[in-house]
Amino acid sequence: MNTSLYNSRRRRNTIAVVASIGATGIGLAWLALILGVLFWKGFSGLSLNVFTEMTPPPGSDGGLLNAIIGSLIVTVLAVAIGTPIGILAGTYMAEYGRHDKLTSVVRFINDILLSAPSIVIGLFIYEVMVRPMGHFSGIAGAIALAVIVIPVVVRTTEDMLVLVPNTLREAAASIGLPRSLMIQKIAYRAARSGIITGILLAVARVSGETAPLLFTALNHQFLSTVPFSLLGHDFSVINLNAPTPSLPVVIFQFALSPYADWQKLAWTGALIITLSVLVLSISARALAGTRKST
Amino acid sequence: MVDMAWDGQSVSARQDVKERARALDKLRTSDNVFRVLTRTAALFVLLILSGVIVALISGSLPALKEFGLDFIVSQSWNPVTEKFGALAPIYGTLVTSFVAMLIAVPFGLLIAMFLTELCPMWLRRPIGIAIELLAGIPSIIYGIWGLFVLAPFLQQYVQPGLISTFENVPGLSSLFAGPPYGIGVLTASLILAIMVLPFITSISRDVFDAVPPVLKEAAYGLGCSTWEVMRYVVLPYTRVGVIGGCMLGLGRALGETMAVTFVIGNAHKIAASLIAPGTTISATIANEFTEAVGDLYTSSLVALGLILFVITFIVLAIARYLLLRIERRIG
Numbered sequence: 001m002n003t004s005l006y007n008s009r010r011r012r013n014t015i016a017v018v019a020s021i022g023a024t025g026i027g028l029a030w031l032a033l034i035l036g037v038l039f040w041k042g043f044s045g046l047s048l049n050v051f052t053e054m055t056p057p058p059g060s061d062g063g064l065l066n067a068i069i070g071s072l073i074v075t076v077l078a079v080a081i082g083t084p085i086g087i088l089a090g091t092y093m094a095e096y097g098r099h100d101k102l103t104s105v106v107r108f109i110n111d112i113l114l115s116a117p118s119i120v121i122g123l124f125i126y127e128v129m130v131r132p133m134g135h136f137s138g139i140a141g142a143i144a145l146a147v148i149v150i151p152v153v154v155r156t157t158e159d160m161l162v163l164v165p166n167t168l169r170e171a172a173a174s175i176g177l178p179r180s181l182m183i184q185k186i187a188y189r190a191a192r193s194g195i196i197t198g199i200l201l202a203v204a205r206v207s208g209e210t211a212p213l214l215f216t217a218l219n220h221q222f223l224s225t226v227p228f229s230l231l232g233h234d235f236s237v238i239n240l241n242a243p244t245p246s247l248p249v250v251i252f253q254f255a256l257s258p259y260a261d262w263q264k265l266a267w268t269g270a271l272i273i274t275l276s277v278l279v280l281s282i283s284a285r286a287l288a289g290t291r292k293s294t
Numbered sequence: 295m296v297d298m299a300w301d302g303q304s305v306s307a308r309q310d311v312k313e314r315a316r317a318l319d320k321l322r323t324s325d326n327v328f329r330v331l332t333r334t335a336a337l338f339v340l341l342i343l344s345g346v347i348v349a350l351i352s353g354s355l356p357a358l359k360e361f362g363l364d365f366i367v368s369q370s371w372n373p374v375t376e377k378f379g380a381l382a383p384i385y386g387t388l389v390t391s392f393v394a395m396l397i398a399v400p401f402g403l404l405i406a407m408f409l410t411e412l413c414p415m416w417l418r419r420p421i422g423i424a425i426e427l428l429a430g431i432p433s434i435i436y437g438i439w440g441l442f443v444l445a446p447f448l449q450q451y452v453q454p455g456l457i458s459t460f461e462n463v464p465g466l467s468s469l470f471a472g473p474p475y476g477i478g479v480l481t482a483s484l485i486l487a488i489m490v491l492p493f494i495t496s497i498s499r500d501v502f503d504a505v506p507p508v509l510k511e512a513a514y515g516l517g518c519s520t521w522e523v524m525r526y527v528v529l530p531y532t533r534v535g536v537i538g539g540c541m542l543g544l545g546r547a548l549g550e551t552m553a554v555t556f557v558i559g560n561a562h563k564i565a566a567s568l569i570a571p572g573t574t575i576s577a578t579i580a581n582e583f584t585e586a587v588g589d590l591y592t593s594s595l596v597a598l599g600l601i602l603f604v605i606t607f608i609v610l611a612i613a614r615y616l617l618l619r620i621e622r623r624i625g
Contacts, residue, residue, distance in 0.1 A: 013519035019404055020411075023405050024404070024421060030428065088334075093336060096332060102337075105340065115610055117603070119576045123353070123595075123599040127349035180325040180329065207432075218584065263442075270438055277431070281430040
């Protein structure tokens with residue numbers, strides 16, 4: 001028996017196995033390190049003020065209220081714009097044109113959009129909205145994010161609808177249900193949890209996005225509002241046609257500032273965003289998991 | 295009386311038919327409307343991409359007209375004299391991504407090997423999810439973490455060591471030269487490597503899982519070690535898919551903005567040293583866009599965006615093509 005060959009093969013295998021375990025350990029350690037530092041630095045700044053006060057000038061107390069509200073509004077608006085378009089496009093690809101040339105082209109383009117750099121999307125919206133309108137606005141930010149939402153939703157909608165068994169469609173057709181109703185009443189319902197997973201993933205993705213907001217929504221020390229009167233009372237609504245603050249952009253500006261209290265707020269904001277994004281992506285995963293197991 | 299009843303019935307029957315026809319018409323219309331609506335949405339996706347391309351080209355025309363091909367080969371970036379060249383950011387983008395892949399690919403493959411061949415079943419899902427959570431963390435978090443945690447650590451402990459170790463090694467000495475700033479090309483590459491690691495891992499794991507078990511069993515049956523099965527059976531079988539996954543990760547790394555912006559140093563120059571500050575296309579745009587005064591400056595930044603888009607488009611198209619090829623073979 002050739003022991004030296006045997007030993008060298010064994011040694012090589014041991015090295016590979018150890019390296020493999022080590023790589024996994026390092027990967028997990030990175031995650032722990034990032035989350036650990038985030039919690040450690042973010043929690044110390046976490047207080048009620050963060051949620052009740054506006055972003056402060058350097059050197060005074062304040063919170064992140066305007067950024068949190070701005071982020072919520074811009075994200076909700078982006079999802080409200082992007083989701084219907086994404087679901088409809090995915091529906092066409094899975095239900096009407098499954099073997100079309102158009103579908104395969106759209107799928108390719110959608111994949112490109114899905115991984116296009118988000119800063120390029122920001123430039124695009126800057127060119128078509130911000131520059132013609134002459135000013136930065138929350139609406140432009142929301143539309144930029146919607147462009148990021150659409151491909152995610154298209155992808156999951158198509159994937160989920162394709163998984164719906166054809167027997168369901170045939171059953172619907174056999175009782176004379178028109179195709180559009182079959183899709184709306186049967187296919188959507190069968191694919192519901194999958195589509196919701198896609199939407200949650202899209203929300204998770206855009207709520208941490210910074211680059212496309214930098215030159216669309218920009219930032220604002222407060223929330224600009226427009227007053228209006230209704231039934232003799234004076235109200236004011238948040239003006240989305242003006243620069244709108246958002247958590248990621250505030251984090252960006254505060255973290256790169258030289259002021260310690262701004263940097264502290266940036267860490268707190270980072271903790272808030274990361275927690276919400278991780279909760280979103282874990283619930284999306286859980287939802288997808290239940291679908292698979294049933 | 296009988297007649298009347300019959301008459302009444304026929305009237306209602308006639309009404310029924312009419313109503314039915316109307317209802318069917320309505321259904322047919324709504325059916326058509328829905329179909330047209332979905333088709334329009336699908337076409338809208340095409341419109342978005344063409345919009346992106348047209349907007350980027352039209353936005354960058356002033357700069358491209360002014361500088362021509364010089365824009366790509368020139369290194370100068372001077373807002374005061376309005377002379378702009380994209381070479382430094384292009385170089386920075388390519389180098390940071392390349393170094394990031396150099397680190398992330400072996401790591402990703404080793405983790406995928408662990409997950410498919412070595413890991414006990416009950417641990418596979420939790421570890422897989424944990425690695426994928428790395429992809430879920432927003433890039434601005436990587437940026438702030440890189441700036442306040444990783445960069446000071448590298449500056450204090452790693453970079454001085456690197457500099458003194460490679461000081462007298464020919465070739466490598468220039469790669470690790472200069473003062474340890476902490477921020478710079480190497481730091482950006484490390485952050486990028488962590489960010490693309492989950493993509494490479496999850497795609498490699500998926501294609502490794504798709505290897506027919508009988509192939510692996512045959513190799514194990516011959517007495518192959520785990521490493522040999524990976525090296526001589528799994529990797530050759532999945533090569534195309536693995537490369538596709540890596541290209542996908544590369545696409546991410548090329549376009550990544552916030553994380554890099556924090557730690558790259560934003561210096562418009564090409565340095566041979568990996569620990570020197572540099573810049574990338576996306577970092578330049580993020581840093582300078584809102585401060586850019588003058589059309590030529592803005593236009594040059596949009597032109598940078600166009601170049602970035604073209605580079606990532608090519609990389610992603612290749613990735614999709616390769617992944618499509620392996621999907622066809624598996625499916």
